[in-house]
Every structure is written in C-alpha cells, then in structure tokens.
Amino acid sequence: MRAGGDDGRPGAGGAAPVGAAGASGTGAGGAQPVGGAAGGRDWRAVGRKAVLWFLVAAIVLVVFWLLARYLPGWWAGTVGDLVHGEFSLGAWWGLFFGTVFTFLPVIVIGQTIRRWDGWEPPVLLTGFGLLLAAPNWLTLWVAVGPHPSARAAKVVLDAEAPGFGGGTAWGALLGALLGVALLLLWRGWRRRGKELRAMRHEREAAPGDTP
DSSP states (O other): OOOOSSSSSHHHHHHHHHHHHHHHHIIIHHHHHHHHHHSOOOOHHHHHHHHHHHHHHHHHHHHHHHHHHHHHHHHHHHHHHHTTTOHHHHHHHHHHHHHHHHHHHHHHHHGGGGSSSSSHHHHHHHHHHHHHHHHHHHHHHHHHSSHHHHHHHHHHHHHSSSTTTHHHHHHHHHHHHHHHHHHHHHHHHHHHHHHHHHHHHHHHHHHHHHO
C-alpha cells in the first residue's frame, strides 16, 4: 500500500494552489502599494524644503535690512576720514576704489566662462566676485538708495568726500575695460598656445607617417 500516490509527487494536489496563492498575494497584493508609494510625491520632504527656503529668505531679508540701515553711514564716515573734504583726494580715492573693485570682480567672474564639471564652481565664483565689488555697491547705494539712512549718508559723503562718487564711477568704467581686455588677451594667448602645441604634435608625428 502506497501513501501519497504512485506518481512520486507527494502533496502535488495541494502545493500548486498554495504557491499560486503566495505568488498572487506577493505580486498583486503587495507590489502595487509599494510602487504607488514610490511613485507618489513625498509631501513631508516638500514641506521641509518649503520651510527651509522660507527661513533662508527671512534671514536674507533681515540681513539686508540691517546692512541697508547701518552700512551706508559707516561707509560715508570711513570715506570722509580718508578724504578730509578735499575734492582732488576724493576723486583719486574714488578712482582707486572704482578701478580695483571692478577689475578684480570682472576677472573672477570671467573665470565662469570656462568649462566646469558642475554648477557649484561658477556659482561660487560669481558670488565671490560680487562680494569683491562691495565698496562700489556701497557707494552706489549711498548715491541712489531710497532708504533714509542712504540719503543721510549721501549728505555726509557730499560734504566730507567731494568728488568720490564721480571718481568711483570713472574708476568702475576703467576697471571693467581693463578686466575685459585682460580676459580677452588671456583667452587668445591660451588659444594660441593650444594651436602651437597641436602644430608641434603634428610635426613630430609627420616623419613616422611617411613610408
């Protein structure tokens, strides 16, 4: 007498339904919720990002308000201590600040024209270049800023540093021209160097190619 049947497949009559039920439960009952959760939007992450950007914007506004309130008066007093009310000294100091702090930012920001592997280096260079031009930004804010502190600083700057604003404007123009000219010369020099190296390689490879 044989238990389990003669065909050597013990439990064959009940194993297949269990496997099919398990497969159907795993594939149909469990796969769809996982896929739906993965394909949906993570609202918690979106909320965290929104809160983060809100905090960053609030901090930027507070810092800008503080700078707009206190920096113009400080800058006007600092320039006034340098000039001592002399027009020629104010013009020369303005020419110096305008030229140097426009030339350097142009050189730094001009490096973003190169090819970079990611977006971080150009963004950092641009931010650093704009920060280098801070003296010129302060002078511009004192000259045309609508804030009451900027208007009060303009009165101080006109009285204690005459000629500084005009000298800064001419210096900024000169610094921009010098910076752009240097960038163009540097780019042409690098291009010429690449062409000379390519010609040298071709000349070195020419004897080996001839039979």
